Amino acid sequence: MNFNQLLTDDRAVSPVIGVILMVAITVILAAVIGTFVLGLGDQVSESAPQASFSFDFDSGNVTLTHEGGETLESGNINVSGDDTATGGPNGVSATTPFSDPIDAGSTAEYSGVDGGETIRVIWTNPAGGSTNTIARATAPQ
Structure with missing residues (x-):
């Protein structure tokens, strides 16, 4: 070898x-x-949109304004309150809801907001039903 x-x-x-x-x-x-x-x-590819909202609280009412970011569809947006005083959900109702499309400068008014309550803008994914909170604020006492 x-x-x-x-x-x-x-x-x-x-x-x-x-x-x-x-x-x-x-x-x-x-x-x-x-x-x-x-x-x-x-x-x-289906992540939550990037948008900013301002909250203007005035004696049981809140005015939401879309300050900037992506344009949204009103059918995918829900506004809800969480009454921290009672520990449960509160009956926040739309006085003037968002109109389609929600772009910079769009406003909506909601009533039934208690002091100390957290108001959330919730986006629902149209493809899968998952939800994301894209803005939140707490009403003054």
Whole structure:
């Protein structure tokens, strides 16, 4: 047996590299297909919109103004109150709701706000029903 020939023989290198590349390609394809099958790709693109609201509280009423950010659809926006004095939800009702579309300068008025109550602007994802609070403020006592 010639040891010099054994050390310089590189015929098996090409099949080993080929097998490693095939395994890597298979793993990458499985990850991409699994992401779309499980719907994880859709959830990544559907994040809450970026918008800022101002709250103007006046004797049981609150006026919300869309100050800037993304334009929103009124069907995806809900305004709710959380009465911290009673520990439960409060009956905040729209006096003048937002009109479609909600863009910078749009206003809405709500009544039934108690002192110390937290008012939230909640966005509902039209694709999946998940909700996100995009603005909140607490009424003065």
